[in-house]
Amino acid sequence: MKNLQDKTILNNGVKMPWFGIGVFKVEEGPELVNAVRTAIKHGYRSVDTAAIYGNEEGVGQGIHEGLRETGISREELFVTSKVWNSDLGYESTLTAYENSLQKIGLDYLDLYLIHWPVEGKYKEAWRALETLYKQGRVKAIGVSNFQTHHLEDLMKDAEIKPTVNQVEYHPRLTQKTLQEFCRDHDIQLEAWSPLMQGQLLDNPVLKEIGSKYNKSAAQVILRWDLQNGVVTIPKSTKEHRIVENASVFNFSLSKEEMNRIDQLNQNHRVGPDPDHIDF
Template sequence: MSLTDTATLKNGVKMPQVGLGVYKMEDGNEVVKAVKSALDLGYRHIDTASFYDNEEGVGQAILESKIPREELFITTKVWNDEQGYEETLQAFDRSLNKLGIEYLDLYLIHWPVGGKYKETWKALEKLYKDGKVKAIGVCNFMEHHLEDLIKDAEVKPMVNQVEFHPELYQKDLAEYCRQNEIQLEAWAPLGRGKYFDAAILKELADKYNKTPAQIILKWDLQHGIVTIPKSSNKDRQAQNADLYDFELTDEEIQQINELHKDNRIGFHPDEFNS
């Protein structure tokens, strides 16, 4: 197993199971350096968004890496104030232009806000049918948002990227996505480091000679969840990728599941409307 391991989406597209998230990385030197170091380490999945305002830097790093485009999996997202049919088509063109690439591997609706996500989804369906994006999906959608979207959709979402970590173990949502062949993807998988001192994580880190962060990322993978930890530090990026020489037992996975406290770092999707 390695960073080249993939999850297969409903339409057959292969999505690397571990990627690099670039939220809050500054455009320019910081994000260029971070993406290039990740690509040097073997990462092939980069996750950005128009809201992050660093798509140009991501694109520059891709260009300078000289890695063939078809070996990369690039995700970006349409922000809340860009939603709507025509608005989304224009937002997509802006993102593609900033990234300097000819197609996207995955395009996501960033949040289910403003009552426009169905119009936005129609635009994503068009982009998908036109071959401009290999897969389409959503972020931060709960079951009721997904059901509302799916009932009128021609193409079902292939990915749902949500906040997911041991203190927010969204078990019911994960099961719903599994039953509907929607790949769940974790943002903030490490909970921004807020609970690394949990006893079970320390115990397992000692047992496997790993860090608490590595234990959590392995927990994601063994749940079948794609994970995109953020780090601009090359050594940390290497640690986040060093997940393939150990396996958690079913009992250990259950012990980590029990860290769930319904604690969110970000907004609750039903309460975020800006």
């Protein structure tokens, strides 16, 4: 991983950038459009959204403006969205995908994910994702917030193995067992909320490690993600932060520093527990 355009190869051969921009809780409007456009301008090649975020149209506008300004092709971008819980089902998932495509204004998505493992619903939704993949409508399919037992259950009946599992992942929630399972089954782990919604930015261990490299605590965390082989998509709408977040390719953490960060784990979630979904 030498630069922002470096990619991991998913289990179906599709290449996915190690680093991208997330837009969770960024509302529709100029701020969102500008954030996506700015990220593309500064070399980001991956954008992650979801139907439930209610901002796919703004993401699409930002993508199109970013492509126009930089002159890069659509094929150089990796765009992800997710099907929401209320649309989990075979036909409803197919419809949800078409709605997302229409809002973003693209002919295909690079990655489409099941957002949460709603019991009794995710297998039918997965069948729809497999159909979309076989039809060439989407480049890769995967899941989000799936624990090991969800993955095992899904793969018992699945024709196609998930390429990605996007989960809450940060130094307070390292999910080592899940990480090992995904690695063993060639499923790429991806981190959402890698900065724990800003709660780790004053952590003394992270700040101390960062001072050695003249880096912020946020940059240390994002570097830790990458060295753990985890794709990461930090959210920001401010240009200086978008640039800073991506400035993590010019230093490396030592094994001892990686271990010190691992030891911050408390199995603490800022998001919902995937085993107790009530939405």
